[in-house]
Amino acid sequence: MEVEPTCPMCGLHPEDTMHALVSCVYARAVRSHTTLPSFSPPYAEFPLWFEGVLTNFSSDNIMLAAAVLYHKWRARNRAVWEAALPSPRAVATAATATLQAWRLVHASSPQGHPHSTGTLRLVHGHYIAAFNSHPRACLSFLH
Known part of the structure; x- marks a missing residue:
């Protein structure tokens, strides 16, 4: 075509x-x-x-x-x-x-932690999108 x-x-x-x-x-x-x-x-x-x-x-x-x-x-x-x-x-x-x-x-959770974050970067002339999300009922001290 x-x-x-x-x-x-x-x-x-x-x-x-x-x-x-x-x-x-x-x-x-x-x-x-x-x-x-x-x-x-x-x-x-x-x-x-x-x-x-x-x-x-x-x-x-x-x-x-x-x-x-x-x-x-x-x-x-x-x-x-x-x-x-x-x-x-x-x-x-x-x-x-x-x-x-x-x-x-993607509004903030009741604890004040955002449900998600995003990043967009230029790497060698290319854009790379990234996304991170915390589980809603996560008890980990890492987030």
Whole structure:
């Protein structure tokens, strides 16, 4: 199957990760419907841009940025495979709802210990996600 190299969201530029998730007019429109600050350093590579987000954004905005990026990618895939592109507002709303649901599920336990923690690191140009969760009824002194 041949894949069209032009961005399925704007139809104007060659698609790469940076274009699809950050610089495309559609991606920028999605961000404009969120509370995320504008962040457009002159990076041509997505890993460098995302490292800048991790360095310059608050933890709340990093989490929102991750949710927005995920939903932009889902919208891009719908454009490719279903020939349907949701409105930028709908994508931003879905990202915000996803983050709110995640926060609700991962709220602190009654003892004040978080149920889970997460980490995302750049290693040799690749991002690695990590997740840690304590058993709810754990009696161990290790946590």
